[in-house]
Amino acid sequence: MEDTDYVKQLNEPARHRYREKITAHIGYDPYQLKKSDFSRDLSDLPAVEAMDITSYLVLHTSYYTASQMKAYKSLEAFNYFVCGWVNDLGTKEALNKCRLVFARVNHSQRSGETPLKTWIVAKEDGEVVTAHCNCMAGLSESCSHVGAVLFAIEAGVKMRETASCTTEKCKWLMPSHVKKIPAAPVAMIDFSSAKSKRQKLDDAIAGRTVEKHTFQRPTVQGSKLERGSERYGCKYEATARKQYEVVQSLHHQGFSCKDSGFG
Secondary structure (H helix, E strand, O other): OOOOHHHHOOOHHHHHHHHHHHHHHOOOOHHHOOHHHOEOOHHHOOOOOHHHHHHHHHHHOOOOOHHHHHOHHHOHHHHHHHOOOEEEEEEEEOOOOEEEEEEEEOOOOOOOOOOEEEEEEEEOOOOEEEEEEOOOOHHHOOOHHHHHHHHHHHHHHHHHHOOOOOHHHHHHHOOOOOOOOOOOOHHHOOOOOHHHHHHHHHHHHOOOOOOOOOOOOOOEEOOEEOOHHHHHHHHHHHHHHHHHHHHHHOOOOOOOOOOOOOO
16 A cells, blocks of 8 residues: 555654555555545444543553552543544444544644544454554554544543433534634633543433533623622722732732733
């Protein structure tokens, strides 16, 4: 099979390993495929579970330690998934009854750039065979982007196995893809932790009632705000800011605090 431009720019050992992987497990180069070549149906995903992710990232590649995986909700890979950095998750048949799962994942530090191309090969029962990403660490067959895709697959498998979860509903439950992170007022930013976001996702998959957390501007009646927390904030904002300036001025010469203009 002809090498893609990506393969041609690899050094000889990396090029040899890449060819070896796709020849043994896939039969074609995933980077030669188009979006339309992949299935978006959750039923086609390999049955990846938490233990399969641990087996690959800890035992197979040693990318994470066992203790790190126990606290998986603090991992970069998990944060990438729940924050919507995984996009275009698609599946295609590979060799030896394996499945190829291909996805695009945002860069960790440069979200505005073209997303990375990450693929994983797993057996139908969920055992992860190999993986690759075109990021700098992807040649080692494990990176945070690979981990993020594995967590996305696991979530997709949970969705399809939930009786109350229809195909359309499952698509809606997956974390929305984030193409870029625009500037926004602090009040409009979601500061939910990865743990909190995953809990909401798990609740939705299981059909449990999920409280809808969306930002709503405080309702004004006359000159007073309805909610006590907003009234308290408006009342003491000036005092708090002055105290903040005093404290920061002790450590930063010429420090000043001004309105952002978003109000």
